[in-house]
Amino acid sequence: MKFIQGILIFYILIFSNLGHAKLTVIDNACSSSVSGDFSTEIDTAGVPNEIGTEQAINGGVRFLGFDIVDVNGVKNLSARFAAQDMHWSYVSVKAGNQPLLCGRHFGLGESERSSWAIHIPVEKALTHIEQGHEVEILLYSIHHINGEEKRSYSKLKYHQPALKRLVKKDISIGLPYDLKVEHPRDISHDKRMVYCLNSNWVDCDYSIEDHPRYHMDTFNDLGIAIPFKGQFVVDGYITRLLFKEDIAPATNLSPTEFGLWNRYGKAFELGALRGNAKAFLSQFFTLNYMRDPLTGKVLTNIAWNIPMKQGEFLDRGSFVRDYETYLLMNFAFEVNSLGSLQDATRQGYSKADYAMQTQQGFVTITGLSEAKSGAFKQSPLTVTYP
Numbered sequence: 363m364k365f366i367q368g369i370l371i372f373y374i375l376i377f378s379n380l381g382h383a384k385l386t387v388i389d390n391a392c393s394s395s396v397s398g399d400f401s402t403e404i405d406t407a408g409v410p411n412e413i414g415t416e417q418a419i420n421g422g423v424r425f426l427g428f429d430i431v432d433v434n435g436v437k438n439l440s441a442r443f444a445a446q447d448m449h450w451s452y453v454s455v456k457a458g459n460q461p462l463l464c465g466r467h468f469g470l471g472e473s474e475r476s477s478w479a480i481h482i483p484v485e486k487a488l489t490h491i492e493q494g495h496e497v498e499i500l501l502y503s504i505h506h507i508n509g510e511e512k513r514s515y516s517k518l519k520y521h522q523p524a525l526k527r528l529v530k531k532d533i534s535i536g537l538p539y540d541l542k543v544e545h546p547r548d549i550s551h552d553k554r555m556v557y558c559l560n561s562n563w564v565d566c567d568y569s570i571e572d573h574p575r576y577h578m579d580t581f582n583d584l585g586i587a588i589p590f591k592g593q594f595v596v597d598g599y600i601t602r603l604l605f606k607e608d609i610a611p612a613t614n615l616s617p618t619e620f621g622l623w624n625r626y627g628k629a630f631e632l633g634a635l636r637g638n639a640k641a642f643l644s645q646f647f648t649l650n651y652m653r654d655p656l657t658g659k660v661l662t663n664i665a666w667n668i669p670m671k672q673g674e675f676l677d678r679g680s681f682v683r684d685y686e687t688y689l690l691m692n693f694a695f696e697v698n699s700l701g702s703l704q705d706a707t708r709q710g711y712s713k714a715d716y717a718m719q720t721q722q723g724f725v726t727i728t729g730l731s732e733a734k735s736g737a738f739k740q741s742p743l744t745v746t747y748p
Contacts, residue, residue, distance in 0.1 A: 385442065385732045386478040392454065392461040393482065422514025423451055423501040424629060425616065426477075426688070427726035428525060429736035430484065430533055438481040439529055440736065442728065443501070444688070445469060446628060448476045449511075451503035455480075457522070458494025462487055472506045475625050477730070484529050491529060497522045498614075519614045521697070521723025523597040533737040540663075541727070541738060543592035546689060548741065555729075557586060557745045559683060574671040585630070585681050586745065587674035590620050590646075590691075593665035594725075598697035599705075600649055600662040601720065605633065605640035609694065616724050618643060620668070621690035622743065627679050629690065632668070635676040646672070651702075660701040664693060687743040689729035696722050 426442035441455050441463050448469030455463040462482055469476035491497070497520040505512045524539065531538045548555050549567040558566035570576060573587045602608075606617040619639060623629040633639030650663045698720045700706040706716045729740035 384477070385730060386467070386476075388465045388467050388478055388480055390463050390465060390480050390482055392464040393486075419505060419507070419512040419514050421446065421628065422505070422516060423448070423453060423503045424623075424690075425499055425501065425518060425726060426690075426728040426730065428520075428528055429733060429738060430528065430531070430538070431481065431732070431736045433481060437484040439463075439484050439487045440479050440481050441499075442477070442479045442730070442732075443467075444475060444477040444623070445503055445505070446475050447472045447505045447507050448474075449504045449506050451476075451501070453480070453502070454500045455520075456494070456496075456498045456500075457487075457490045458496060460490040460494060462490060469503075472508075473626060475623065479732070488526075488529050491522065491526050495522060497525050517614050518616060519723060521596070521695075521725055524723065524725045527597060528737065531737065537739065538737050539594040539596065539725070541592070541594040543740070545589040545591040546729075546743065553734075553741075555689075555741050555743050557588065557687075557743055559681070559745065559747050568670075572670060574674065583678055585675040585677050585679075586622065586687075587670050588622075588743075589670040589673050590632075590666060590668040593663055594727075596662050596664060596693075596695070596697065596725065597659065598662065598699045598721075599651060599660045599701045600664065601696045601698055601702075603644065603647055603649075603664070604694040604696065604722065604724075605643060607638065607640040613722065615694045615722055616692045616726060618647075618694050618724075619690070619692050620673075621692075622675060622680060623688040623690060624680065624682050624684040624745070625686060626684075627682060629688075630675040630677050630680040632673065632675060642672075643668075659699070660705075662697070664695075682745065683747055684745045686731060687745050689740065689743055691727045692724060693726075694722070694724035696720055 423443050423445045426444055429440045431438050431440045443453055451467050454461055463480040465480050467478045499518040499520060502515045528538045546555055550565055552565055556565055556567050558569045562569035562571040568588050603618050609615050609617050620632040621629050633643040636642040646666050646668045648665045652661050654661055700711060700716060700719050703716050727738055727740060730742045733740045
């Protein structure tokens with residue numbers, strides 16, 4: 363059996379593509395307006411206000427999250443994006459009515475993953491983020507798939523308090539949101555996370571030999587299996603997490619989900635691959651509440667613990683050799699700054715008042731090569747054959 367497994371892995375690797383996706387930094391076309399110069403018009407020609415469902419594709423551009431990076435000694439807020447089969451894209455980030463980041467990017471084309479980022483100095487962004495009550499992200503793209511042109515258009519609403527906390531955080535004394543990730547992590551301490559497809563040697567952080575179905579006869583159907591465990595803190599009282607089944611198409615949220623994305627494949631999602639993301643993922647989360655010792659405001663600690671046995675991506679396309687597999691973590695929720703309903707009632711608020719204070723938002727954290735030097739220190743996964 364071991365010999366047969368070895369042969370199968372050998373052929374998987376021979377016909378797998380090797381890739382290292384480079385994150386391209388593009389110019390911020392909104393930089394003049396952020397500085398107060400509105401004489402330069404932002405070119406949005408060709409970007410529709412909406413798109414017919416017959417033209418739309420699932421996925422389109424994926425928002426990879428915000429990060430803080432150092433650019434020539436200046437702290438910058440970085441917004442990151444990626445897409446598959448992309449020809450052209452326009453993205454923008456607004457705080458209230460103020461455009462912060464925007465720009466066009468030409469992709470690598472069919473069967474390729476394109477990844478890019480837009481930067482803005484933190485000091486320029488902070489004032490507008492504090493003044494704006496909403497952070498809106500617009501994603502528009504044109505794709506070439508099997509010789510046909512497809513388009514995608516969507517808007518997302520990011521959790522503004524989380525973004526404000528990020529840009530105000532002194533990252534020299536800790537990670538944003540008090541983020542703690544136990545898995546996946548660099549267990550071997552060689553400054554990278556390695557998933558080995560054929561062995562369990564000293565440089566492997568995770569291995570095919572640890573796979574819960576490694577010794578079974580269904581070896582050909584394996585997907586990458588990896589545990590997910592961690593926690594982070596969000597401002598406000600989270601009343602519930604939101605999963606794929608909780609979110610209506612017009613809600614403008616990315617649902618709670620864990621994923622991975624190899625260079626030549628689509629994004630594989632842990633919960634959605636089970637058919638019902640909420641039923642599967644919700645059992646692994648806990649919410650705990652506390653108060654900020656300085657402000658007295660309510661905080662919520664989101665914790666998750668998914669063992670490797672349940673951490674398998676049920677698509678054999680995820681099982682491919684790749685030197686830059688992105689690790690995707692997204693958390694969507696309803697949150698109320700007044701605390702629990704009981705807390706609000708004791709303060710004299712009615713149920714109607716409480717409902718009006720309830721907001722929705724999401725936070726995205728992605729592991730990719732450039733993130734290792736950013737605020738979150740989240741590395742990509744190296745899937746290798748040593």
